[in-house]
Amino acid sequence: MLNFEKKGIFERALIKTKQKLLGFISSTKFDFEDLEEMLILADLPIEFVEEVVENARANFVRASDAIPYLKKKLIEELESNGKFTLELDKPNILILTGVNGAGKTTTAAKLANYYKKKNLKVLLAAADTFRAAGSEQLEVWAERIGVSIVSQQRGADPASVVFDATKSTLARGYDIMIADSAGRLHTKSNLMSEMKKIVEAAKKASEGVASVKSLLVIDANFGTNVLNQVSAFSEAAEVNFLIGTKLDSSSKAGSLISASIILEKPIAFVGTGENIDDIEEFDAESFVEALFEGVAEN
Ligand SMILES: Nc1nc2c(ncn2[C@@H]2O[C@H](COP(=O)(O)OP(=O)(O)O)[C@@H](O)[C@H]2O)c(=O)[nH]1
Numbered sequence: 001m002l003n004f005e006k007k008g009i010f011e012r013a014l015i016k017t018k019q020k021l022l023g024f025i026s027s028t029k030f031d032f033e034d035l036e037e038m039l040i041l042a043d044l045p046i047e048f049v050e051e052v053v054e055n056a057r058a059n060f061v062r063a064s065d066a067i068p069y070l071k072k073k074l075i076e077e078l079e080s081n082g083k084f085t086l087e088l089d090k091p092n093i094l095i096l097t098g099v100n101g102a103g104k105t106t107t108a109a110k111l112a113n114y115y116k117k118k119n120l121k122v123l124l125a126a127a128d129t130f131r132a133a134g135s136e137q138l139e140v141w142a143e144r145i146g147v148s149i150v151s152q153q154r155g156a157d158p159a160s161v162v163f164d165a166t167k168s169t170l171a172r173g174y175d176i177m178i179a180d181s182a183g184r185l186h187t188k189s190n191l192m193s194e195m196k197k198i199v200e201a202a203k204k205a206s207e208g209v210a211s212v213k214s215l216l217v218i219d220a221n222f223g224t225n226v227l228n229q230v231s232a233f234s235e236a237a238e239v240n241f242l243i244g245t246k247l248d249s250s251s252k253a254g255s256l257i258s259a260s261i262i263l264e265k266p267i268a269f270v271g272t273g274e275n276i277d278d279i280e281e282f283d284a285e286s287f288v289e290a291l292f293e294g295v296a297e298n
Pocket residue numbers: 098099100101102103104105106107183245246247248249270271272273274278
């Protein structure tokens with residue numbers, strides 16, 4: 001069922017992306033070529049666009065009548081990869097990874113705050129041990145939000161931070177542990193194997209009791225380049241879900257949809273601003289409705 005409040009939040013966050021698409025609104029003779037151009041401009045996967053436009057030509061007289069069909073197809077594609085949920089009968093370990101500046105630390109803090117507000121017992125792990133500022137940034141957030149944090153000195157093995165934090169999660173009865181990590185370039189193989197070690201450490205420490213998930217944080221401003229990141233990260237270490245950040249500052253938010261569809265990874269959350277509350281659980285229907293609201297309707 002469509003969640004109107006969520007749709008409204010997505011609509012505000014998608015303003016820049018929508019500005020590109022809304023030009024099609026005034027076009028009185030919105031034809032199938034316009035439809036194709038609009039979908040490509042929306043950074044949707046080319047194969048998907050070709051298939052949808054071909055079917056639309058075959059089944060509809062007017063291109064604008066194909067919009068509901070398009071939305072339905074997109075929602076189906078996005079939902080076919082599954083949905084993120086916590087496994088509430090066990091501790092949940094969420095490990096955030098991604099390139100520098102993607103928004104990992106901010107997202108770790110946002111998620112900690114999000115789950116604390118839902119009355120869950122949250123632990124943060126500062127596994128960005130690469131820079132001194134890495135763990136300090138998260139410590140400041142932890143204090144502000146009022147959640148505990150596990151950290152070690154700069155230069156410590158990030159896998160060992162995650163190992164310790166996972167052990168504490170089990171021993172002290174946390175519902176959820178969220179681990180930040182250092183930014184890593186997907187082209188650097190040593191950093192990629194370190195990522196793998198981090199995930200393995202969490203699995204080992206959790207002794208099969210906790211649910212361990214790895215979430216790749218991607219900046220929507222990268223546009224279709226996020227595809228390279230997602231495939232390189234998922235080749236090196238397991239990636240279970242995507243988190244798209246900076247929807248509010250990007251005009252390429254559609255690329256998150258592409259990454260999810262092409263690489264068959266569900267989007268778990270999206271970042272919609274710089275404030276601590278600016279995070280939303282992804283919902284395919286609300287997101288797609290928000291993206292195409294008012295577009296090509298006449
Ligand atoms: N506008 C906007 N900025 C964001 C969002 N998420 C993160 N940022 C900003 O992106 C920058 C880098 O974030 P940070 O969490 O330090 O990235 P990290 O290197 O991956 O840990 C910071 O200035 C954040 O405030 C978002 O959803 N929207």
